[in-house]
Each structure stands twice: as structure tokens, then as C-alpha cells.
Amino acid sequence: MSLPSAMYRVKVPPIKIQGIKTKLVPFIAANITWDGNGTYYEPFMGSGVVGFNLAPERAVFSDVNPHLVNFYRAIQSGEVTAWKVRDYLEEEAPKLAHTPADKHSYYYEVRERFNATANPLDFLFLQRSNFNGMMRFNSSGLYNVPFCRKPERFKPALITKIVNQVHWVEKLLARHPQWQFQLADFSDTINCAEAGDFIYLDPPYIDRHDEYFSTWDHGKADLLARIVQGSDAGYALSMWHSNEYRENSHLESWSGEVRTTEHFYHVGASEKNRNAMTEALVISPANAVPLDDVQPLTQRVKCPGFCS
Ligand SMILES: C[S@@+](CC[C@H](N)C(=O)[O-])C[C@H]1O[C@@H](n2cnc3c(N)ncnc32)[C@H](O)[C@@H]1O
Incomplete structure (x- = not known):
């Protein structure tokens, strides 16, 4: 298999986007296992940082933002x-x-x-x-x-x-001629996934109307939970878990294994406005690395499944 056996350093793609998961890539890679024989789907690709670093052999990256898709196609x-x-x-x-x-x-x-x-x-x-x-x-x-x-x-x-x-x-794209970039709604992409495939999901936060190319609401979030959990493919979903004020009640719609990590984000430019957020990764049970085998979060992450 052509997948790397370890991720020595997370690489950053050229397009910056709010919600970019660069800092969470080691956590994501350390917690999921997948044999890499099927197709990797990333229906909310954004900058592409997660899939680009995992580097599966076959992948479909999609988004509703045509400019992201066009950029990588270019x-x-x-x-x-x-x-x-x-x-x-x-x-x-x-x-x-x-x-x-x-x-x-x-x-x-x-x-x-x-x-x-x-x-x-x-x-x-x-x-x-x-x-x-x-x-x-x-x-x-x-x-x-x-x-x-x-x-x-x-x-x-x-x-x-x-x-x-x-x-x-x-x-990366020259090494992976089978990668596809598609302009598509998440539901169309996920409906193509089959048993043996793996879907990484990073939808927008619910009810943030000013972001990205389209709005994301409870209806879409519920549809996502339904179609992904009804699919035969494995999945991992990134989502905020809790902050100092509340927990994310939407996580109740998901039945996979929940792994969490502390994440800091900045509000404005000032260092003192650092807010802690607990991030969750909900993983289909068959694709969750047993807790005892999860590597510590260093830059040198061994990826048990993506990289076997
Ligand atoms: C949180 S961002 C993804 C960030 C990405 N994981 C990264 O690290 O760069 C969410 C993405 O979902 C896309 N999106 C929003 N609504 C969508 C929909 N209905 N179908 C597919 N993509 C959608 C947005 O355009 C945005 O790029």
C-alpha cells in the first residue's frame, strides 16, 4: 500500500480557511484505523488539509464552494x-x-x-x-x-x-492521479460511499450564516447524521464537543465512539483572547483505534490504519 507509515510533520495547504483542521490532524490520524483498500471521501474538504496529510490512494474531495474545488483542479x-x-x-x-x-x-x-x-x-x-x-x-x-x-x-x-x-x-496530486475534486452537496458525495470506503466529515458549525458558501442548519446536520450512519462505509466526524459554557447537544445524534481533545482558538488578534474548546471525533466503532493503542499527540504520529 502506498500510504505513509508515519506522519512526521503536518503539512499545510496553500488555501487558508476558517475552521482549518491543521492542528487536529495528528489527533485525527492517531484515532482512526482503516485498511485504505476502498475510497476515502471528504465531502466538506475546505482546505483539504486532513485528506492531503492522510494521503490515501483513492480519494474523492468535494465541497459546495466552487472556488476551493476549482483551485485544486487547476x-x-x-x-x-x-x-x-x-x-x-x-x-x-x-x-x-x-x-x-x-x-x-x-x-x-x-x-x-x-x-x-x-x-x-x-x-x-x-x-x-x-x-x-x-x-x-x-x-x-x-x-x-x-x-x-x-x-x-x-x-x-x-x-x-x-x-x-x-x-x-x-x-501530492501527481502521485495520486486517482484523486478527484468535485463540486457537490455532501449528500451526493456520501451516497457514493460503499462498504470498505471511509468518510471523513467536517461540516460547518450549525447556524453560522455568514460563513462559507451556503448556510448549515439543524436540518442539514440531522440529514448528515442519518445518511452517514445508514451507509456501509466507515466514518469519522469532527465536531465541537463543549466549551466553558455548554456541551454540543447535536452529538447525541451520533452513536459512534467519541474521542476528545482540547483545542485553543483565538478571537481577534490578541494572545489573551485564547478560548479553550473541546473538540470531538466521532468514529464508526470498527474504525476507532483501541484507546490503549492511541499514540501520544506528538508531531510524529504513527497512523495505524491509514498507514499500515
Ligand atoms: C469546517 S469547513 C471544512 C474545513 C476543512 N476540514 C479544513 O480543515 O480545511 C466546512 C466546509 O464545508 C463546506 N460546506 C458547507 N455546506 C456544505 C454542503 N451542503 N455540502 C458540502 N460542503 C459544504 C464549506 O464550503 C466548507 O468548506
Whole structure:
């Protein structure tokens, strides 16, 4: 099997998105076991960080946000390469730097251009210079996240970092010609999964209307629980478990094994606004690593199943 036998360092993809699971990848990898013989499905792919690091042989990544899907398809087709990203950012960086941090920033010119053309390079530019890695669209589907107000944003070191991230995904996609990126509602993707397949789920938080490309509500969350638990495929679901005020009652709709870990997130830029959140991973029983065998959460995670 072509899967890695250990994850030495979690790699970060070029697209930033709120709710990105980079820090939780070791926890997820350490708790799930799957023989990797079927297809891996990720119906809420977002940045793709989880599946890209698990690197199964066959995978279907999907999302309702067409720009995420287009971006990775553009890497797959060679329309976006690490070198094209370097050329593009080196040309755009000074234009941004020479405009003010306010509404006259060059950022807004790129935003307007992106809303007219959906260019994947402009999408990358916006997602790496916007406010807090937000992904937000208005009711007409137009990207409307404001600028992070740092005209010097694209310093040479950041450009190199982004280029390396694109290069990593480029190599990954070249090594996995069977990976597919699909624009699809979660239900259509999950309905394709069969016995022997594995589905990793990371739906949005319920009732956050301003995020992503569509809203997520109790009806959709209930439908998700029903179709996933009615499927013959294995699954793991990421979801918040509790914070200092309350527990997530939606977890009652899931009957799998629940594993938890503490996670910190920041509200705004200040270090002191660090809020603790307990994150849950609900796993179909056959795919949960026995508790005694779960490796400690270090960067060097042995992945028992994905990586056997
Ligand atoms: C929490 S984010 C996923 C983050 C991802 N795991 C990561 O680490 O980057 C949720 C994703 O679900 C997508 N989404 C929202 N509603 C959806 C739906 N009905 N079907 C499929 N994807 C949906 C959003 O566009 C967003 O990319």
C-alpha cells in the first residue's frame, strides 16, 4: 500500500480557511484505523488539509464552494503551478504594497477582478491577504471578505512559503492521479460511499450564516447524521464537543465512539483572547483505534490504519 507509515510533520495547504483542521490532524490520524483498500471521501474538504496529510490512494474531495474545488483542479490540470504562483505573487505584491490599507487598497481591485473571472490565482491572493482567513460570500455568491490592512503582506518569505505549499500539493496530486475534486452537496458525495470506503466529515458549525458558501442548519446536520450512519462505509466526524459554557447537544445524534481533545482558538488578534474548546471525533466503532493503542499527540504520529 502506498500510504505513509508515519506522519512526521503536518503539512499545510496553500488555501487558508476558517475552521482549518491543521492542528487536529495528528489527533485525527492517531484515532482512526482503516485498511485504505476502498475510497476515502471528504465531502466538506475546505482546505483539504486532513485528506492531503492522510494521503490515501483513492480519494474523492468535494465541497459546495466552487472556488476551493476549482483551485485544486487547476493544480491538477497544470493551470496553477508553484512557478506560476511565484511569478503571479511577485508581480502582484508591489501593487498591493503601493496602495493604502483602506478601501482604496489594490486588494479590492483583485477582489473585483476575482468576482468577475473566478481566477484561481486571484482566489489564492485574496485568501492569503484577507481578514483572518475568512471565506465569505454575499447572497449573489460574490466574495466579500475585507482586506487584512497590511499592504506589505506579501513579503518574499511569505511568497516562498506559499509557493512551497503549492509545490507540496502539486507533487501530492501527481502521485495520486486517482484523486478527484468535485463540486457537490455532501449528500451526493456520501451516497457514493460503499462498504470498505471511509468518510471523513467536517461540516460547518450549525447556524453560522455568514460563513462559507451556503448556510448549515439543524436540518442539514440531522440529514448528515442519518445518511452517514445508514451507509456501509466507515466514518469519522469532527465536531465541537463543549466549551466553558455548554456541551454540543447535536452529538447525541451520533452513536459512534467519541474521542476528545482540547483545542485553543483565538478571537481577534490578541494572545489573551485564547478560548479553550473541546473538540470531538466521532468514529464508526470498527474504525476507532483501541484507546490503549492511541499514540501520544506528538508531531510524529504513527497512523495505524491509514498507514499500515
Ligand atoms: C469546517 S469547513 C471544512 C474545513 C476543512 N476540514 C479544513 O480543515 O480545511 C466546512 C466546509 O464545508 C463546506 N460546506 C458547507 N455546506 C456544505 C454542503 N451542503 N455540502 C458540502 N460542503 C459544504 C464549506 O464550503 C466548507 O468548506
